[in-house]
Amino acid sequence: MGTSPFILFGTIHLFSLALIFAMVIGLPYAVNRSSDKTKDIVTKVLAFLLIAHAIASPYKDLFILENPYHWKEVLPFHMCDFSEIILAWFLLGGPKILFNIAYFWGIAGATMALITPDVTVAMDLDYIFFFVGHGMIVIAVFYAILTLGNLPNFQETNQVILITVFILLPIIYVINLLLGEFPPYGIDPGGVTNYWYLMAKPDGDSLLNFFPEPPYHIFPALLITICVFYLIYLPIGIKNKLSNK
Numbered sequence: 412m413g414t415s416p417f418i419l420f421g422t423i424h425l426f427s428l429a430l431i432f433a434m435v436i437g438l439p440y441a442v443n444r445s446s447d448k449t450k451d452i453v454t455k456v457l458a459f460l461l462i463a464h465a466i467a468s469p470y471k472d473l474f475i476l477e478n479p480y481h482w483k484e485v486l487p488f489h490m491c492d493f494s495e496i497i498l499a500w501f502l503l504g505g506p507k508i509l510f511n512i513a514y515f516w517g518i519a520g521a522t523m524a525l526i527t528p529d530v531t532v533a534m535d536l537d538y539i540f541f542f543v544g545h546g547m548i549v550i551a552v553f554y555a556i557l558t559l560g561n562l563p564n565f566q567e568t569n570q571v572i573l574i575t576v577f578i579l580l581p582i583i584y585v586i587n588l589l590l591g592e593f594p595p596y597g598i599d600p601g602g603v604t605n606y607w608y609l610m611a612k613p614d615g616d617s618l619l620n621f622f623p624e625p626p627y628h629i630f631p632a633l634l635i636t637i638c639v640f641y642l643i644y645l646p647i648g649i650k651n652k653l654s655n656k
Contacts, residue, residue: 417533424533428525431546438550439557450558457551458502464544465495471540481593481602488586488606490520491545498551508570510555511563515571517552519639521545529613564651568644572637580633583607 418424442453469485487496494516501509524545530538555561563571583606590604605611611625622628 415533417528417530417538419527421533424528427542427546431525431542431549434546434550435553439554442554442558454502454554454559457547457554458499461495461499461502461547461551464540464547465492465499468492468540468544471536476536483590483593483604484602486590486606488583490516490607491524491548494521494548495544498548498555501555502551507561508567510552510561511567511571512574513548514552514556514561514563515568515575515640515643517548518643519636521548521552525549562647563644565644565648568640572640575640576633576637580607580609584609584629 415423438453442450445453465487469487472480472485473482487493494513497505497509498513498517501507501513525542528538528541528545530541532538587604587606587610592603603610609626609629612622612628622631
């Protein structure tokens with residue numbers, strides 16, 4: 412497929428972002444003007460697309476790519492893998508806490524991933540899967556807001572921070588340590604499992620480039636994550652404050 416190097420904010424990147432933005436706005440606009448039956452169908456279709464991508468992505472990584480990943484790299488422990496699964500669960504009738512987590516992870520994580528993607532080649536299979544997966548997370552989050560009427564409150568924001576920073580992050584760090592290094596696979600060199608980028612920085616350009624070397628990059632990343640979560644909640648808090656008046 413594609414062999415051109417990925418260019419940050421190049422034509423292909425900007426087109427991909429514009430297409431996702433159009434879906435973020437266009438899908439809720441179209442569904443909100445339709446019947447409840449159509450809304451129910453679209454909601455379920457979104458959920459099954461998220462599930463399909465969550466299943467197809469590791470299959471692609473292991474069996475389709477010319478230079479396959481090691482199995483330790485494709486377990487569903489990345490934040491965006493979690494987001495796909497919990498969003499699908501929520502859209503199929505799961506509890507609101509699932510949306511709350513996906514809301515902050517989607518806006519803070521998936522959006523940042525789309526702006527500074529961890530890809531090196533434009534329009535190859537990895538690029539397509541990356542943008543489809545992260546794009547669907549953002550689309551589904553805003554669909555849940557604009558069509559299904561969901562937003563987190565301040566207590567739920569604190570709950571998501573607690574779950575993310577003080578429960579899941581230590582668990583993921585331990586999982587990285589337990590899985591450890593993996594041997595060379597195919598023609599690629601070996602490496603280490605790097606879920607949540609806790610063990611190494613991503614290959615592509617990102618804000619982590621400005622942070623200390625691993626594992627010391629975790630501490631400023633945690634502080635910034637907490638600040639970003641509160642910043643994401645700020646417009647909701649202002650809206651709620653004005654509504655109470």
